[in-house]
Amino acid sequence: MTAVSFTPAGPFSLAAAARFLEICTPAAYEHSPDGVLRLAFPGDDGESVIGCAVRQEETAGGPPATVHAEYTRYVDGRAVRPSSPGGTPADDAAGRATDDAIGEAADEAVRAQIARILSLDIDGTGFAALADADPVVAGLQAEFPGLRPVLFHSPYEAAAWTVIGNRLRMDQGARLKARIAEEYGQAVEVAGRTLHAFPTPSALRRVDRFTGLPGLKAERLRAIADAALDDRLNARQLRSQPVEFSLTDLKELPGVGPYSAELILIRGVGHPDVFPVHEPRTHQAMAAAYGLDAATAADAARLAAIAAAWRPYRSWVGLHLRSRAQERAAVCR
Numbered sequence: 029m030t031a032v033s034f035t036p037a038g039p040f041s042l043a044a045a046a047r048f049l050e051i052c053t054p055a056a057y058e059h060s061p062d063g064v065l066r067l068a069f070p071g072d073d074g075e076s077v078i079g080c081a082v083r084q085e086e087t088a089g090g091p092p093a094t095v096h097a098e099y100t101r102y103v104d105g106r107a108v109r110p111s112s113p114g115g116t117p118a119d120d121a122a123g124r125a126t127d128d129a130i131g132e133a134a135d136e137a138v139r140a141q142i143a144r145i146l147s148l149d150i151d152g153t154g155f156a157a158l159a160d161a162d163p164v165v166a167g168l169q170a171e172f173p174g175l176r177p178v179l180f181h182s183p184y185e186a187a188a189w190t191v192i193g194n195r196l197r198m199d200q201g202a203r204l205k206a207r208i209a210e211e212y213g214q215a216v217e218v219a220g221r222t223l224h225a226f227p228t229p230s231a232l233r234r235v236d237r238f239t240g241l242p243g244l245k246a247e248r249l250r251a252i253a254d255a256a257l258d259d260r261l262n263a264r265q266l267r268s269q270p271v272e273f274s275l276t277d278l279k280e281l282p283g284v285g286p287y288s289a290e291l292i293l294i295r296g297v298g299h300p301d302v303f304p305v306h307e308p309r310t311h312q313a314m315a316a317a318y319g320l321d322a323a324t325a326a327d328a329a330r331l332a333a334i335a336a337a338w339r340p341y342r343s344w345v346g347l348h349l350r351s352r353a354q355e356r357a358a359v360c361r
Contacts, residue, residue: 029098029099030098030101030135030138031096031097031098032098032135032142034094034095034146035094036092036095036148037152038151038152038153038154038155039092039155039156040092040095040152041084041173042083043084044173044174044176045065046059046063046065048178048347049065051351051355052178052354053198053199054189054205055202056202056206062219063083063084064082064219066081066218067080067082068080068223069181069185070182070184070225070228071101071138072263073137074228074229075230076102076103076228077101077102077213077214077216077225078100078102078141078142078225079100079223080100081097081099082095082146084096095146095148097142105214108131145181145298146178146179147176149298150300152176155169156169158338161337168317168349168352169348171348172348172352175347176344177300177344177347179297180296182256183261183263183292183296183297184256184261186295186296186297187255187256187261187284187288187296188226188249188253189201190283190291190292191249191283191284192208192241192245192249193205204240208227208238209227210224211238212227212231212235229253229254230257232253233253233257245283251281251283260281261296263296266293271299271302274299275293278293287307290302300341302342302343302346303336303338303342303346309350310349310350312325313349313352314331314335317349317352318334
């Protein structure tokens, strides 16, 4: 088990993150009375599986408390542990150095992925200032203190969700995704509980048929796995290039249209500043919050103009709006 810590830049509440996951249908996250956020997910490398327990001591006022995570990385179903290669002492030293370098790179990748999942890789110190100019944002921040976007574990898993959930009710899609994880993913122990990670791209690619999944969706799901293995769902690359380029790249994937591309970029890649032009539920939540008439609520360009004031946290404010809707209607994207 490896321990890592994160110092949030700006407000952050792990309790708020857990609450979001509890009411988010695709996450299907069960409440943990001990305050530990338990995660199991495929690593960004396409081969490993991560079991992770995250903790944060709640503080009253002042800067947010440090976030602590303990994780175990699994490869081929076995926990990765330090090894001592055989050979001469000189060979041993060289082997250990190589193993250490590989291990350090893998650990840094896992650390970066955990930070991205919780949006701890984003400097949120300027988020509170948006409230000064927008009373709606002020109300949202007061209602959901410390909330940041909680992402799908990877762009790959977000893309898989868009394929699985297409044309299904969200609860149906969530059950199907959970079944795929139980049947083809790895079971890991995280802080005393057994969780099933969604299958890694390499594992998913080897599945011929999925129970309850039509042939076209199964074909598209395998294509998503191929795209991940071909590094076409690289979070760092998709976030670093212009938004329109990333959306174009994502829409080239089978079964990914404009709505799904936005979902992957916002909730999989973790881009902090994207207004979802094709997300009607966010538009409805905006209309309710700002008291907009029906014509404005149906005009994505006019809504985007309002959202321009949320820069550089348009994704974050959108999540707050959706969180309010979820709390009131138990609906999640």
